[in-house]
Amino acid sequence: MFKQNKFTVSHAPFWHDGDSIKEMNLNIMAAALPAILFGVIQFGMAALGVMCLSIASAMAWEALFCMAAKRQIVIHDYNAAVIGMLFGMMLPATIPWWAVITGTFVCVIVGQQIFGGIGANPFNPAVIGIAILTLSWKHLFDFDTALVNYQLAFTALDPLAALKHQGPGVVEMFPLSSLLMGSQVGAIGSVFGIGIILGGIYLIIRGYIRWEISIAYIAGIIITAWIFNITDPAKYATPMFHLFTGYTLLGAFFLANDSSSSPINLIPMFIYGVMGGFMTILIRNIGVYPDGTVYAILLINLINPLIDKIRPKAFGKGCKQCVK
C-alpha cells in the first residue's frame, strides 16, 4: 500500500485569474502617488505628515474595530489604507492632527465598518469623512486661510472660493495650464491635475476603474458648465476652469469610482457619472458651497442601488415561449 496523501479539496472553478483585493488597492495607491508626491513637494513636510497620519490612523481604526467586533483583522489588504489615503488627499496640508484622526474614524468606522466592512459601504467612506468634517469645522477647509503662511509662486487664492465670492472675472487669474500643473491652492492630493489624470488613465488601462464612470462624470461636468456658461458668461465660469479646480478630477477618477458605491451595469454607469458631473456644477453655480464634488458624489452614491437595477435581460428571460 502506498501512503495516502491529503489532497486539497475545494469547489470549481480551479483556476483564478490571480487578481485580488490587495493587488487592486496597491494599484490604486500607485496611481495616486504622483498627485500625492507633488502635493508633498508643494506643501512641504506638513503635507507628508498629514498623509502618513491619515493612512496610519485609518488602518489603526480598522484594526481596532475588527478587534472590538471580534473579526479577522484584514488591514493587510490595504483597504483602510486606500480610504485613509484618499481622505488625506482631500485635506489641506495644515489641518490639525486631531481633525485627521477624527476624520479617519468617521471614514473607516462610520463610513464602512459598521455597514459590514469592505464592499458593504453604501457611500464612499472617504467622501463621507470629508463631508462630516466640513460640516463641523468649515474653517479648517477654507484653503485660503489654511495655506496663508505658504509662500507660493502663483496666485495664492483658492480658485473655487474666489469664483464664488468674486464671480467669473477671477478665471483670468488662473491660466489653465498652471492649474493643470498644480499651481493652485487646494488640498494635498487634488492640485496636481496632470498627476491625477495620469493615475486615472493608469487605473483605467489596468481595469481597476470603470472608465465609463470617469468619462461620463467629466462629460457631465463639461456639458453642464458649458450650458451655464453660454447662458450667462458674466455669472458662470467656463467648463475647463471647473474641470481643473477643486476636487473635480479626484472625483472623476478616484472618488466616484469607489467600487462598492458605484453601479456596475453600463447604462447606470453613464447615468451615475453624468449625474455626478451635473450635480457638481449645479452646486457650484447655484448652491452654497464653493466646491460641490463631495455632495455630488454622495448624491450619486445614494441613487446607485436604484439605478443599478437597470440591467440587460438575463439569459433566457423574456423568450417568446414564455408560459406565464
Next chain:
Amino acid sequence: MAQSMVKEFTKGLWAELPPFRLVLGLCPVLAVTKSVENGIGMGVATTFVLVCSNLLVSLLRNIIPVKVRIACFIVIIATFVTVVELVMQAYTYPLFLKLGIFIPLIVVNCIVLGRAEAFAFKNSPTLSIADGLGMGIGFTLSLGALGAIRECLGNGTILGNTVFGPGFQPFTFMVEAPGAFVCLGLMLCLMNLIGKK
C-alpha cells in the same frame, strides 16, 4: 397591587424604553435633541400628555364604545396636547419657540396613542398612570441623554455650561440633522450591546 404598579412603571425605563425598544415617536427624538434642555422640555410635555390621556382613557374605558375608541383617544390626546401647547406658550415661551411644530405633533406621537390603545384601555387608572409615567420618564431620559451627547460634542456645552477647555472646537455635525440620525443609531447599538449581557 403596589408590586404591579412598580412593574408597570419600571418597564418604561428599560425593558420597553421608548424610543429605543419600541422604535416609535422618532420625530421629536431626532428633531428636538439639539440640547439637553430642549430634549427634557419635550419629554416633560409628552409625559404630561401621556399620563393625562392614559388616566382619562382608563377612567372612561368602560364607557367608550369599542368602535369609536380611536376617535375618542384622539380627542382626548388632542385636548391635552392643546393644553400643553397653551401653557408652554404662556409660561415657557423660549422653549415653546425651540420645540415649535413638535408640540402640536405630540398628538400623532405613536407612543401616546399606542399606550392608550395597548394599555390604558385595558387597565385600571392607577396602573395606567404608572404606565404613562414610566413610559414618559423613560422617554424624557432618552431625549435628555441624546440631547446631552449631541449638545456636548456638537456645541461643547451641557445645559449651557462649557465642558471642554477653550481650545475645543465643537463637532457641529452632531447638532445638525444628519448627526441626530447617526447619534441615535449609535446609541441604539450601545443599548443592544448592553442589553445582550
Next chain:
Amino acid sequence: MIKRSFIGLTEPKLKCDLVEPGPKEPEAIPIPPRLILLLNEPLDSTKEILVKKGDMVKKGERIFLYKESKEYVSAPVSGTITTVAPFTGDFGELATYLVVETNAKQDIDKSFTESISIPDIQTANSYLRGIAGNPPLKLLAEAADGAKSNGINIKKIIISGIDQDILCTTRQFVLTRFRDELSKSVAFLKQLTGINDISIVMPDALATLSAFNGMNIVKISSDYVDSLSPMVMDKYLGIPFIPNKSCEELGVCFISIEALFSLVKSYSEKRPVYEKIITIIDKKGKKSRVSATIGTPIHRIFTKIGVETAEKDRIIIGGPLKGVAAYTLYYPVTPDMDTLMVQDSSIIPTISDYPCINCGKCVRICPANVPVNVLVRYLEANLYQDAADSYDLFSCIECGLCSYVCSAKIPIFQYIRLGKHELNKIELDMIKEAENV
C-alpha cells in the same frame, strides 16, 4: 492557468483546447485487482439488502441493492464483493459504493447477449446503463415509453463531439479517432430510439474533415462557453433557453460521442463496453490519454503512466472550470469521467472569506447576463428564493467564469450550484408532499 493580463480593460477570452493532430492511441490500463463501483442509491437499513460481502458477481452482471430497486450497476469484471458501504456526493447526496475483487477466472453473464436480437431502447436501458460515456438510456427509454415520460418528449438528439471544459479533449479525440464509423452509428441510434432528428455538434476546426460530409453537423466556435449545452441550444440550434428548464424538458437529448460508440460497440460485440477513454493532464499541463476499466481506482492510472501526486495537490475530475476535486486516490473511474487533472499545491488559488466588493468583473464576464454581484450576496445570506425570483439564479448556465475572475475570490460558482440544488430539493419535497396528500 491563464492570469489576468496587465491591461485589464478587456475581459479574458477563454478558448477551448483542440485535440492535437494525429493523436496517439490511449494507453490501456490493466484491469486492477480491486474495482470500486458507485451505485446511485443510498443504503437503507430498513430494507433487506441483496448484495453482501463475499457474493460472487459475473462480468456484465447487474447488481441491484434491493428487490424493488430500479438503479443498478453492472460489474465490469467477474469477482467477489468485499465491501458495501455508503458514499456521499458533492452536495451530500447519498449513494453506495461496492468493492469487487477480481477473480482469476472470468465468468461472463450472458443475459445481455441473449436478449439483443434487435436493437431496442428498453433492453438497452435494462443492460447498458453505465457503459463508457454514460449514455442517457434511462431518459430515452422513459421518453419512448410515453406513459412514464414526466412530460418529457424528446424530439431531437444531439451527439456531442465537443468537450465541456477548456482543457478537455476526450470527446474530440473519440470523434476524430472513430470518424469513419460515425454515419453507421448515427443510423444505429435512429433505429434504436426511433428519433430521426439527430445532429452532431463539433468544433469548427474538426468539421472540415471529409469524413463528416453529408451529416447533420453543427459547428461550434472554440470560445469557452459556446460548448456548453444551453449555449449550443440557444445560439446554434435556435432553441431558446428557458431558466430552470433542462435541455431534455425542451425536447433535446444530448449524448456524448463516446457513449454513442460504446452503445454501437456493445451491440456489435454483444457485450457491454467498460473501457473508458480519459485524458490525463499532469502538473506541467502535459496531456496523455488512457483507456481504463470503469471502477479502476485512479491511483492505478497515475502509477501506470507516471503522474506524480503530492500532499496538498489537487486532483480534478473534469476540467479546471467545471470539474470536481477528488479527495482520495481511491476514487474510481466513472462512466462519465472524461478528464483527470492534477494541480500542484503551489498554484492552487485560495478562496477567501471576503464579501463582494462590487468590482463588477463577474458581471462583465458572465455570458448569461446574471447580476452576479447582487446574486452572490443573496446566496451568501441563504436567501435562495429571492436570488431566484429577482436575481436570475436560474439563468446561470454554470460556466464558472464569475468565480474565475472574482477579485474577492468568493466561491460564487459553488454558491450558485448549492442555491440551485437547495431550491430544486425544496421543489421536489413539495411535489412529494403533494403526492402524499
Next chain:
Amino acid sequence: MGDYFVLAISCIFVNNILLAQFLGNCPFLGTSKKMETATGMAMAVIFVLVLAGIITWITDTYLLKPLNIEFLRTLSFILVIASLVQFVEMFLKKSIPALYAGLGIFLPLITTNCAVMGVCLININEEYTFMQSLVSSFSYAVGFGLALILFAGIRERIIIARVPKPLQDTSIGLVTAGMIAICFFAFKGMV
C-alpha cells in the same frame, strides 16, 4: 408658475420633510426594508397628504379663523385627518379594490404619521394660499416618497451585508438615514 416650481423644489429637496424637517420618521424606518413596501407607502402618503392638505387648509381658513378658535387647530386637524383616512380607506375598498390592495395596509399607518399632520401645520404657519398649500403638500409628499424609495434601495443591500449584530436593523438604518440627510445638504441654498 415659476414660484410654484421653486416652492416644489424647495419642498422636495431643500426642506425635505424627512431629512430636513424630521417628520415622518417612524414610517421611514418602518416601511423601507423592501422596495415594494416603500413604493406602496410613498404612493399612499402622496395620495393622503394632498387630500389632507386641501381639507385642513379649508378647515383652517373657513372655520377656525373666522370663528377665532385657532387654538382648536391641533384637535380639529387630527380629527379631520383621521376621518379622512377612514373615509379614503372605505372608499377605496368599495370603489377601487385594486388600488386598495396596493395602498390599503399603509393607510392606517398614515394617521399616526407626523409628516401628514406636520405638513398641514406648516401650510398654515407659512400662511400659504390654497394653491401654494396644494403644491407644498404634493411636493412634500413627493420628497417623502423619494427619500423613502432611495432609502429602501440602500437598505435592501444593507440587510444582506455583514452588519455587526448590535447594529443590525434599526440601528444601522438610522445611521444610513443620517448619511442620506448629509446628501440632501447638497441642495442647501439652491432656492
Next chain:
Amino acid sequence: MREMINMVVVLTLLSAFSGGLLAAVRTGTKDQIEQQILKFQKAPAIKQILSDVSNDPLQDRFKIIDNEQELTFFVGKHDGKADAITFETSGKGFSGDIGLMVGINIESDEIIGVCVTTHSETPGLGSKAKDDPKFASQFAGMTMDKNLAIKKNGGEIDIISGATITSAGVSLAAQKAQEIYIRLKPEIQKQTAQMAK
C-alpha cells in the same frame, strides 16, 4: 341602535368636555401669551436698540396695516420727545427666515441700530448675525439713501465671513425696513405725534 346612540353621546360629551377645558385654558393664558411674545421675541431687541430711552417702548406701541399686514411699531422717547421707532422685518437666510428689529430715528432718518430677533442659522456661522455685534453695528448711522446690500451685491455691508447667505438675508431685511419706513413715514409721524401727548 342603542349602540349608535351610545357612540354619539360619548363622542359628544367628550367633545364638549374637551371644548370646555380648552376654552378655559385658553382664556386663562391669553394675556400671558401675548406678554410672553413681546417679552421674549421683541423686547430684548428693542431694549438693545433703544437702550437709552426714558419710556417703556413695549407699552408705547401702535399698529399700522400695510399691504394687509399688521406692523407693530414701538416708540422710544428721549427726554420726553418721541423721536425713535422700531419695527420688525424679515429676510431669507441659510435655513429659514431671519427676523430683524430695526430702529430708526424719525427726526434724522438715520438707523439707530438693528438686532436679529428670530433665526435658525447655523450656530457659529450664521448665528453670528445675532451674537457678533461687529456685523450688526454696521447698520447704525446709515441713512435712508444708503444702499444696505452686501458688498458683493453692490452695497456697503461687509459680510460675516463664511456666512454670505445669512448676511444677505439680514441686509435684505434692513433694505425692506428702509422701504417700509419711507412709504409709511407720514402715518408713522402722525401716530408718534399722538403718542407724545
